[in-house]
Amino acid sequence: MRISAKTLHENLVSYLFLSPILLFFIVFMLIPLAWTIYLSFFAGGILQGLRFAGINNFLTLFRNRIFLTSLRVTGIYVVIIIPVVIAISLFLAVLVVDRHIRGKNVFKVALFFPNLAPMVVLAVLWYFIIHPEIGMFNIVLRSLKISPPNWLGSSSYALAAIILLELWRGVGFYMVIYIAALIAIPNELYEAAIIDGAMGFRRLTRITLPLIRPTLLFTLVMATIWNFQFFDSVFVLTRGGPANSTSSVVWYIYANAFQYDKLGFASTMAVVLMVIILILSLLQFKFLRSDFYY
Amino acid sequence: MVDLWSAQYAFAGQFADLGSAGYATQVKDGYPELLWAIPFINGHQYGIPFAADPRMFFYNKDIFDKAGLSYPTDAWTWDSFLEQAKKITTKEHFGFVLPSTYAGRGYLDYFTWLWNNGGEVLNEKMTEARINSPEAVGALEYVLKMFREGIVPPHGLYDNVSQEDFFMRGGAASANMRGITIATIRNDFPNLKWGLVRPPKGKKAQYGLGSWGFYALAEKCPNKAQAWEWLKYITSKDITVRYVGAVGMYPARKDTGLYADDPERQVFLKNMPYAKNIFIHPKGEEIFQVWWTEMELAIMGKKNAQQASNDAAKAVNQLLQE
Numbered sequence: 001m002r003i004s005a006k007t008l009h010e011n012l013v014s015y016l017f018l019s020p021i022l023l024f025f026i027v028f029m030l031i032p033l034a035w036t037i038y039l040s041f042f043a044g045g046i047l048q049g050l051r052f053a054g055i056n057n058f059l060t061l062f063r064n065r066i067f068l069t070s071l072r073v074t075g076i077y078v079v080i081i082i083p084v085v086i087a088i089s090l091f092l093a094v095l096v097v098d099r100h101i102r103g104k105n106v107f108k109v110a111l112f113f114p115n116l117a118p119m120v121v122l123a124v125l126w127y128f129i130i131h132p133e134i135g136m137f138n139i140v141l142r143s144l145k146i147s148p149p150n151w152l153g154s155s156s157y158a159l160a161a162i163i164l165l166e167l168w169r170g171v172g173f174y175m176v177i178y179i180a181a182l183i184a185i186p187n188e189l190y191e192a193a194i195i196d197g198a199m200g201f202r203r204l205t206r207i208t209l210p211l212i213r214p215t216l217l218f219t220l221v222m223a224t225i226w227n228f229q230f231f232d233s234v235f236v237l238t239r240g241g242p243a244n245s246t247s248s249v250v251w252y253i254y255a256n257a258f259q260y261d262k263l264g265f266a267s268t269m270a271v272v273l274m275v276i277i278l279i280l281s282l283l284q285f286k287f288l289r290s291d292f293y294y
Numbered sequence: 295m296v297d298l299w300s301a302q303y304a305f306a307g308q309f310a311d312l313g314s315a316g317y318a319t320q321v322k323d324g325y326p327e328l329l330w331a332i333p334f335i336n337g338h339q340y341g342i343p344f345a346a347d348p349r350m351f352f353y354n355k356d357i358f359d360k361a362g363l364s365y366p367t368d369a370w371t372w373d374s375f376l377e378q379a380k381k382i383t384t385k386e387h388f389g390f391v392l393p394s395t396y397a398g399r400g401y402l403d404y405f406t407w408l409w410n411n412g413g414e415v416l417n418e419k420m421t422e423a424r425i426n427s428p429e430a431v432g433a434l435e436y437v438l439k440m441f442r443e444g445i446v447p448p449h450g451l452y453d454n455v456s457q458e459d460f461f462m463r464g465g466a467a468s469a470n471m472r473g474i475t476i477a478t479i480r481n482d483f484p485n486l487k488w489g490l491v492r493p494p495k496g497k498k499a500q501y502g503l504g505s506w507g508f509y510a511l512a513e514k515c516p517n518k519a520q521a522w523e524w525l526k527y528i529t530s531k532d533i534t535v536r537y538v539g540a541v542g543m544y545p546a547r548k549d550t551g552l553y554a555d556d557p558e559r560q561v562f563l564k565n566m567p568y569a570k571n572i573f574i575h576p577k578g579e580e581i582f583q584v585w586w587t588e589m590e591l592a593i594m595g596k597k598n599a600q601q602a603s604n605d606a607a608k609a610v611n612q613l614l615q616e
Binding site: 045047048049066131132133150151152153154155158237238239240241242243244255259260261 | 305
């Protein structure tokens with residue numbers, strides 16, 4: 001089929017407009033990705049030099065105790081934070097969208113506010129909030145006659161401290177997305193449901209959740225991608241300690257690449273992490289995707 | 295300028311050997327032998343020592359006065375330190391602050407206790423772990439006692455630097471702090487009455503932590519002769535006095551006359567010969583990480599001192615063999 005000059009011209013104009021972002025994508029995403037995959041077959045680092053190691057890095061990776069610990073820590077973190085942050089955000093969004101709630105704009109701003117600050121700032125603030133001696137959190141716990149934990153000094157609580165920090169930050173972001181999805185649902189559907197005698201929970205499960213399913217899928221996939229890569233809070237608060245109890249995979253990648261001069265090994269871990277996230281995202285799309293209309 | 299954390303550069307041959315290039319002998323006599331040896335790594339003179347930020351024990355005179363205890367002296371021992379710290383610990387302040395987090399290099403303070411009991415992380419050739427020797431285990435047991443008896447804040451609260459703030463605000467009666475802190479105390483806490491003392495005498499030694507930095511020349515530098523002239527200039531007496539004096543660090547050169555009128559800083563200078571450095575190894579960062587993980591498990595009560603030390607030695611030896 002011959003392409004007309006007009007179509008060709010239109011296509012070229014489209015690519016011209018797309019070229020800046022395409023260039024950005026190639027230079028800052030595609031090339032680094034390809035380079036990381038290439039480096040994953042090498043041992044060594046920037047200072048000591050790189051030597052070809054074949055698949056040796058991949059074979060030794062799953063015998064590396066600290067990597068396995070990091071994988072476990074990341075897994076625990078993700079399994080807890082994703083459902084909790086989505087559930088809380090959705091709950092808050094439903095509350096805030098309710099016409100009968102007064103002052104909801106204040107709540108919206110207060111809940112979204114942590115999202116505006118860089119994670120480094122939030123982490124430093126959080127350190128003072130959970131400080132065992134002077135932290136507001138522990139003062140409240142003591143007033144409730146609950147013995148406050150030494151959050152960052154205990155391998156049992158340090159990860160919980162990081163999860164709570166990420167919750168505090170993440171809830172506002174997802175809530176805003178859910179608010180947008182909720183207000184797009186036609187009100188007539190709820191009115192019809194009320195006329196038919198459907199109570200609140202039934203309206204939630206039969207109208208709200210099915211109609212925001214695409215948004216739920218989007219947030220689930222984004223939450224999976226982002227939370228598998230948690231790093232900032234670990235870097236500021238714990239550096240993977242105490243005793244590797246908060247060592248995320250990305251933290252261990254960073255330590256290998258920039259502290260231990262093992263760029264090859266770090267690249268191997270990065271590739272493995274990418275594959276894990278890719279598989280999970282594809283599974284989410286396969287099993288959770290559906291188009292639902294009334 | 296290079297510090298101890300740049301060992302990888304030295305071992306990767308990124309620095310020029312000033313000895314074989316004929317540069318080092320031009321300035322060597324201006325430095326004490328002990329300090330000149332610091333940038334001598336792997337058989338090569340990789341730099342010129344420049345400045346240091348050594349540590350000594352600071353003590354809060356007001357807290358000691360309130361407790362009715364006499365101030366510590368250089369003759370104090372581990373036993374008298376522990377006894378004094380127990381007596382002085384109250385709800386308002388601890389007897390001592392021992393940073394213990396991996397974050398912020400809290401483990402640096404531990405070396406004083408390790409060395410002074412005769413322990414080391416590695417053997418002299420740095421080919422094998424020594425962290426589970428009886429001396430090293432003894433040091434760990436002593437440190438664990440400090441946590442168990444409650445004379446130091448709980449684990450995980452303070453690092454290398456935040457412990458200084460804690461001391462200056464009256465949180466602890468004593469702390470092992472950097473010389474550079476003197477400037478902060480004078481500027482920000484002028485009412486704090488404080489004194490200086492060497493670390494408590496251990497069974498084998500009475501070292502403090504050194505923390506030296508040195509200047510090196512890049513091996514790939516195409517104009518080494520000119521770069522060397524620049525290096526000589528920035529490590530000359532005048533520049534050393536101006537730069538080191540301005541930031542409150544301590545000079546490596548013998549002839550600066552710096553702090554001649556400052557009795558407190560003179561104490562630091564006088565104790566330079568006892569300021570030991572941590573080992574320099576290309577896998578140093580990784581060794582600290584695996585070693586301190588086990589020490590933290592002991593501090594948190596998840597392992598006893600011997601178990602933690604044995605596991606640390608195993609992990610370090612595994613690293614050394616890779």
